Amino acid sequence: MARKPGSRAEITGPKLRETALRLFARDGYAAVSMRQIAAEVGVQAGALYLYTADKQSLLFDAMSDHMEALLAAWRAEAPKGDARDRLEHFARFHIRFHAARADAVFIAYMELRNLTPENFARIGALRSCYEAELESILRAGQDEGTLTVPDTKLATMALIAMLTGVNTWFREGGRLSRDRVEDIYVDMVLNAAGARV
Amino acid sequence: MARKPGSRAEITGPKLRETALRLFARDGYAAVSMRQIAAEVGVQAGALYLYTADKQSLLFDAMSDHMEALLAAWRAEAPKGDARDRLEHFARFHIRFHAARADAVFIAYMELRNLTPENFARIGALRSCYEAELESILRAGQDEGTLTVPDTKLATMALIAMLTGVNTWFREGGRLSRDRVEDIYVDMVLNAAGARV
DNA sequence: GTCTATAAGCTGATAGAC
DNA sequence: GTCTATCAGCTTATAGAC
Incomplete structure (x- = not known):
């Protein structure tokens, strides 16, 4: 040795x-x-x-690893119940997962334009997979009648933007605990998605 | 001459x-x-x-001009009515103003870290002014009883993130017209803010 | 596995000619 | 008002010594 x-x-x-x-x-x-x-x-x-191999690979690998981990973690949760419950689960999962990985999240949103076209397409595909997970919940909610959104695609983009926005201001040890922030956002998300009260 | x-x-x-x-x-x-x-x-x-004077001034002036124009344009709207109406007005204004200035909006969100500390503080102050405009509407709605948000500060951040997110995917000539997108987002914003139906 | 040295070229900003 | 020339220093990536 x-x-x-x-x-x-x-x-x-x-x-x-x-x-x-x-x-x-x-x-x-x-x-x-x-x-x-x-x-x-x-x-x-x-x-x-x-x-x-080069600087570009450092960026791509960071973003790719993050997106793969995000998808794998969500799929491992496999929430049960009606769409309203699964939407609540998604919101809590999204906030928790993203709060724990602020640097990777920041890069995944800010550095897309520094990817080569091929790498950009690959990250875009991973992101679409994640968005599709939320959209399928919203569509199920429409069919069940537990959620009411005017357009599932727009609601998907709106809710993800809202939830990801937490990362721009949330700091551990601030005015509100992460759990309280989670509760408040769940409330707003369910209302925005027209959840049956 | x-x-x-x-x-x-x-x-x-x-x-x-x-x-x-x-x-x-x-x-x-x-x-x-x-x-x-x-x-x-x-x-x-x-x-x-x-x-x-230098490259930094090009960035700061662009961001500063944008934020000043945003604040001036909103203050010129001076919407009347109850908080619910003013929130709807704010949502429509935000989407319209931002859609028309995609480059400036993108820079104002992505290039904050490339500002000198002094310039960063100045842009941050302008941004806080704009956020305060929305928060005062939400607080008025709470007092009037026309809106119900769990926390006005968080709701402010959530709604602005949701509305600004439109810029990441909206393209003129796409599936939905800007007016239709505006209507859909107004619906989600009012629901998220617990507007009286 | 890490180092030093190097290639070829880019950077922000300024001085002085016209 | 714009140009050319220049400064000092930075960039990614590689080759070969140890």
Whole structure:
């Protein structure tokens, strides 16, 4: 198990991904240089290329991993009940999942234009899958009569924008607890979707 | 009225501002160079500095002008009636104003982190003024009994996020007209704010 | 696995000619 | 009012030493 001094592959790889995520979220993809990332990781810039093909891959992998994790986590919840209950479940899940991953969420929304066209299309497809999950709940609610939305596509976009917006102002330890924020947003979401009282 | 050949001050100044707005919105502040802007304006890079102190001023002026115009336009509407009517008016105004200025809106939301701390504070103050306009409507609605929101501050953030989200997907000539989108969003906004039916 | 050195080219901003 | 030339320093990515 002899190891060359300075050889820490198990640490450098993950640390690179964490650092890139954090710096991209803080300063923006275009404003962060590979040298800055290397300095925070604690290696020289050249060494980064043992762990990533290029800067673009750091961005794409961060966004892709985030979207895949989001979809997998939601599918693992598999909520039961009528559409009204599933909508409430979705709202709570969305707020909780996004609050726990502020940096990744921020990047996924702000750095789309810095993806190559191919990578942009792939992230767009993942996002559409997630939106489709909410839209199917709203459509089911219309059919059941437990929800009343004027247009399921627009309601999907409106509710996701509302829920994701929490990330722009919510800070742990502020005026309201995360649970209370969740309750208040659930109330507004159900009202917006015309849930039977 | 003699004028040197190549001297077109009345054109270059405004054209610089328009070009900077368009390129910042398309590619991001950090990704756009003064040389790129100059090429689109049709002058050499050095000439830009006759019309702007630096690149940062181009960004700040764009955001500041947008926010001032937004506030002035809303204050000029001065809607009458009960809070429910004023909320509907606000929703329609917000969608209309923002749809007409997609580039400026995009910059105002995406480029905050590229402002110097002083400029960031100034834009933040303008944004707070606009949010306060909506919050005062919601508070009035609570007092009158025409609206029912669990928390006026959160409802303000939620409704603005929902309404501004229209800009991320709305395109003129799509499935729904702007008027129809406006109607649908007004419906969801009033429901979310617990408007008396 | 990490380093140093390097390639080729870009950056914001200024000075001085015309 | 616009140009050219320039400064000092930055960029991504690679090659080869250790």
